[in-house]
Amino acid sequence: MEAPRWLDEREERAWRGYRRMRRLLDLELARELAQDAGLSEPDYDVLSDLSETPDQRLRLSELADRMLWSRSRLSHHLTRMQQRGLVTREECASDGRGSVVALTPAGRQAIEAAAPGHVAAVRRHLIDLLTPEEVEALGALTHRVVDHLTAPIGPAGDPPRRVAPTSAGPEV
Amino acid sequence: MEAPRWLDEREERAWRGYRRMRRLLDLELARELAQDAGLSEPDYDVLSDLSETPDQRLRLSELADRMLWSRSRLSHHLTRMQQRGLVTREECASDGRGSVVALTPAGRQAIEAAAPGHVAAVRRHLIDLLTPEEVEALGALTHRVVDHLTAPIGPAGDPPRRVAPTSAGPEV
DNA sequence: ACCCAGTTGTTGACATGTCACTGAAACCGC
DNA sequence: GCGGTTTCAGTGACATGTCAACAACTGGGT
Structure with missing residues (x-):
């Protein structure tokens, strides 16, 4: 780093x-x-x-x-x-x-x-x-980021972190 | 409506x-x-x-x-x-x-x-x-939305509105 | 020179959000 | 059943953001 x-x-x-x-x-x-x-x-x-x-x-x-x-x-x-x-x-x-x-x-x-x-x-x-393609892309991209942030353990060398203010499950 | x-x-x-x-x-x-x-x-x-x-x-x-x-x-x-x-x-x-x-x-x-x-x-x-394409798309899409929101007069039948908290120019 | 509408930054009152803590109730191993 | 731990929701103190009002100042018209 x-x-x-x-x-x-x-x-x-x-x-x-x-x-x-x-x-x-x-x-x-x-x-x-x-x-x-x-x-x-x-x-x-x-x-x-x-x-x-x-x-x-x-x-x-x-x-x-x-x-x-x-x-x-x-x-x-x-x-x-x-x-x-x-x-x-x-x-x-x-x-x-x-x-x-x-x-x-x-x-x-x-x-x-x-x-x-x-x-x-x-x-x-x-x-x-937005174009339909952009709507699609925005949906895909945001959900990927959300999944990453709510993953129980950082998927790739991340310090393991939970981000939700309380004890939320990896709800999407 | x-x-x-x-x-x-x-x-x-x-x-x-x-x-x-x-x-x-x-x-x-x-x-x-x-x-x-x-x-x-x-x-x-x-x-x-x-x-x-x-x-x-x-x-x-x-x-x-x-x-x-x-x-x-x-x-x-x-x-x-x-x-x-x-x-x-x-x-x-x-x-x-x-x-x-x-x-x-x-x-x-x-x-x-x-x-x-x-x-x-x-x-x-x-x-x-994000993929490079998604980064590009996100840049394009967000700037389009920003331009729309900062346009002096609603571009298409919008009630004319200024959204910045004070008197900001259409700065991007 | 002077007036005055508009601009600049500040302020105080209030709305909203965060944090640490609390009492009550549920859970759990015994 | 019982004691320790965890979870639930609420609370008060405080941090932050909004809104309206304000005084100081500018700049343009006359």
Whole structure:
């Protein structure tokens, strides 16, 4: 590790582009979401994950693992969302420690109202700007990186590291 | 805009992969950076941008624009970095309002110590996992999205929007 | 010369996220 | 059943980011 291999021009361009896109896309999507639906991106993600679940409810740590959030962060955020009436906490029947997060009718209404506009924004600012080949490539490439980062042990000489904030399985 | 065009399977895969990668890559890079160099990613970005500049110094708003940060955020962050001795503020000769941010020797030393490891981490967790074609595609695709988001007026029926936190030019 | 709209950077209040810690409950070998 | 360990969720202190308001200053029109 003595002679650092710097990024060549092409790699530099990809890396800078990625970070710039990341920032701008985030700003814009968050802006539209807040304006059109009164939700933040974290709000949206919580509601979205909950609404995709059969019973509209999930164990707190299950939800945290799916979102790659720490339990603490989720707990704080749920407290705020609960105060706005978007979700509720219920006791968990099978585990006395646990709590179950459930979508309220208002929460369901909020996500259903927000989703079409949000998807449209994702299309407008990202997906529809790409060729089908690029969409395919982006899917392949991101999943490879995700697999690498969630592999139980570094695949090739990496220091073995777990990266998820809590004890998430190698969920993809 | 009545019938929402949802994402098809391939698009969904790309979008989810992107967000997951984003999160995991961030966590891992931030973790290594903090551990190996005692810097946060924002710290690194500030130092990096400053060190790339001819005179190791930049007007505050110039720096904010390059980083796509609000002046407020940068000002707060500089206060913290200043207390750690990484940067200093100087008065601007040509503009009585302005201030110039400059790298201190300690700041220069910090970025020089951090850079090789950080670049190695970017390689290990992203760049070296991609084929040359994918690197090329990622560069092309991200720059297209960035251009779209920074275009002065929405290129195709978009509501005209500026997305940068302050008055950034369409800098790439 | 002077006014004044706009820009620059800072600040304080607040929203959000992280970290270390805690009590309660589950798990597990005995 | 019992004691030690682990996991679950919540909490408070703190770090970071956002937003609106502000004072100092610039620069252009008159």
